[in-house]
Amino acid sequence: MAKKTKKAVVLLSGGLDSATTLAIAKNKGFKCYALTFSYGQRHSIEIKSAKKIVKSIGVIQHKIIDISPAAFSGSALTDKSIKVPVNKIINTARIPVTYVPARNTIFLSYALAFAESIKAFDIFIGVNATDYSGYPDCRNEYIRAFEKMANIATAAAVQKKGRYKIHTPIIKMSKARIIKTGTRLGVNYSLTHSCYNPAKNGKPCGKCDSCQLRLKGFDEAGLKDPLKYKK
């Protein structure tokens, strides 16, 4: 159990995984500083969800950083000319078209800058290697390489004021286990958003990879997804 006074930066997308990760960090006793990115993603509605989640769970500060959509290209999440795949669970042997070049590296770099500026050494990220093993930057091997780099990159680490640790509490959990854990910690999943293709009124499609993984997770957890899906 961490000391009550320890600060942590928590990456929060507004989705189910990162909301659960925030609840876990808080439950471990960290003072949480949430960090959300706005980068022209189709599911910008996630940012609204992120705001509701921090209000519900409680954080010291919620920082929202705009990232130029120009930074990412060639991905279905940011490029409207690439179709988001529907009605099939991600083939984990291949890298999905929803992969965004170096996305987690950019996100973790900002988290590192934020952490150094507030004198925090703990960063939480809700990557998951079970459901999303197709993403190279969701693997433990990647996270450890980033952590090693972070401990060479920064003044705070070089001056031995602390060692950065990248926490990935849900990396090995199934979606069902994530949902059970979050439910136990009081996460209100009606505030979270997972859909890649939401309707104009914000309702999730229920068909994209992300919706399907979510629905399967609730099903396997024996719980009901509180979200209302598009008919």
Add this chain to the structure above:
Amino acid sequence: MAKKTKKAVVLLSGGLDSATTLAIAKNKGFKCYALTFSYGQRHSIEIKSAKKIVKSIGVIQHKIIDISPAAFSGSALTDKSIKVPVNKIINTARIPVTYVPARNTIFLSYALAFAESIKAFDIFIGVNATDYSGYPDCRNEYIRAFEKMANIATAAAVQKKGRYKIHTPIIKMSKARIIKTGTRLGVNYSLTHSCYNPAKNGKPCGKCDSCQLRLKGFDEAGLKDPLKYKK
């Protein structure tokens, strides 16, 4: 010597070091894609310099990315409440107040995303460990840790389409040698900007750390700095 068709992403601040780095990359035969960041730094005049430099040296594409100034805090380069030190060369045993948390990590992360999206595997950065050994993220050890992480982080690397290489051609050069090298390659140093505290008309102060290192470099190279300094 690289093949003429090989692409490289070159980080370009508009300063003397990165302009020289771009000239070196071009001279090695790379097709260069320049990447400049605008992040509310006091010396935003550097961006204008970067535009002139790419016009003078020639690149395939020049991408300018806005970074929210909120991403960085506690540094003299972005925080107006911290005074930029003048009239003393950086004490290399300490980390200067002009250090910006995780700056090169954020820059290299964007360069990595850009590289992956254009199918380039070579990234050039004009870090220098001689004049700026106080910056942890200018050391070779840091660059190699980033490179290692990059080769785990990305789809292109995981799919064995190539290996990312972070080139640091001037990392061990003295300022004088950088200037001599650039001069030999035709860099027009009158287009570059180094000052942390420029006058409103853009003229460099001649007193800040960066101006002093530049002037000392020209002096030691036996060359005249083409810039006009504030009286």
